[in-house]
Amino acid sequence: MRKPKVLAFDVFGTVVNWHGSITAEIKRIQLPVDPNAFASAWRKGYQPAMARVRSGELPWTKIDDLHRMILDQILNTFGISSLSEDEKYELNRIWHRLKPWSDTIEGLTLLKQQFTIVTLSNGNLGLLANMAKHASLPWDLILSAEVFRHYKPDPETYLGVANTFDLPPEDVMLVASHKDDLLAAHQCGLQTAFIERPFEFGPDHTRNDLHQETFTNYHAKNFIDLAQQLQQSSQ
Amino acid sequence: MRKPKVLAFDVFGTVVNWHGSITAEIKRIQLPVDPNAFASAWRKGYQPAMARVRSGELPWTKIDDLHRMILDQILNTFGISSLSEDEKYELNRIWHRLKPWSDTIEGLTLLKQQFTIVTLSNGNLGLLANMAKHASLPWDLILSAEVFRHYKPDPETYLGVANTFDLPPEDVMLVASHKDDLLAAHQCGLQTAFIERPFEFGPDHTRNDLHQETFTNYHAKNFIDLAQQLQQSSQ
16 A cells, blocks of 8 residues: 555644543642543443434534533533532533643644645544644544544545545544554555554543554554654555 | 734635645646646635525535645546546645744744634635645634534534634624635624735736725735734734
8 A cells, every 4th residue: 555645634632632631620620520530421321422423313513512422421421510500511511622642742743844724523523623723633634424424433524524525535644542442444445553652541541442453554652653653654 | 993913814815825835836836737727626626616506506515625626627627537536536735734834933933922823714724724734724723614504605614713702793804815805804893904915826827906995904914924913913
């Protein structure tokens, strides 16, 4: 396979540290819950909520609104009834201010010199734009499930990136820390790069899925490592 | 009216000099036509082509494909039959490499410090991303008619920007050098800024529409002037 032309990045977990950002926010606003349990519960509602959209049970619904539906449920589960509407709106917007991993900015800047770098996230456009502005993420283009009106892992998302740039699928590489995402992209004909993010689910959670897979073209510790591997590649 | 939060920019003519870029390309590839007449004819086909999509006569069609349809027509009109398919593809991609006006980068950089700056262009996402990478345009988000599946001046485009950021329309300002675009945005409740681009249609074409209008909130010589006016505004 030749080198890709466009790198499409998963965002939550791959580019930014959702667990660490949310637990820090929970502590900052002094919400009386276990920050780790609360962050994990919020994220755990994410796949089932998107599944309701993917199945057609819900009409197209932005991640901002899905995050809010899940937040309302878990506030109830955790027995929190003290937040005003404005406070709940602001807490939900923490997803717009997630912090990048320590290698993210340097790695993306290196990769941008060789490739067109874009997002391919289930996050909505406004969320991703606010996050990029807040964290200085140097995207060439922000692409989202919202553009394709399909959530990953629907094929319309991966093929949508190729179509956006009028390229065959093999000229696009998905970069992600989640193997289900990479497998779906691989099945659509994209190249794939796995990024180890051992602390994605928090410092106390041990990931057992960091081994190399046959369906990934690259396996990197972080974005700087990926940039070096791609630079050295003779493909 | 308070200051806007998001500035949405028309692109062709407002941010980049399509006439000068296309005439330069025609000269570079030594196409045996009058460069001014050819560039003007190409652009003149643009509104009628989009009108066919807006009316439903054509299904959703990207600007890249509309530009190509028009190019094939005008090559015929100008009696050019010497170009290969690859040469026609490359010529059509000149729209991805249009050059910014001399104030564009400095002005956008100033405005980005105060506001979220986005495109709102009829150009497709791939075109706008390639243009931004080629010309170092510092967008916070690239929005396109392609996202909303409606061409300007359909209201879905202007209101789509506000909806993307979960803002009321008056928190968004359209920045454009075309009054029909600004009037349509004004009618949707957006704020508006007119930018004089006296040479948009070439150095030999005199524009008669550079006067102040009642439906524009700002009237600026260029983006640097707009940044200064917004900085001084006590709104």
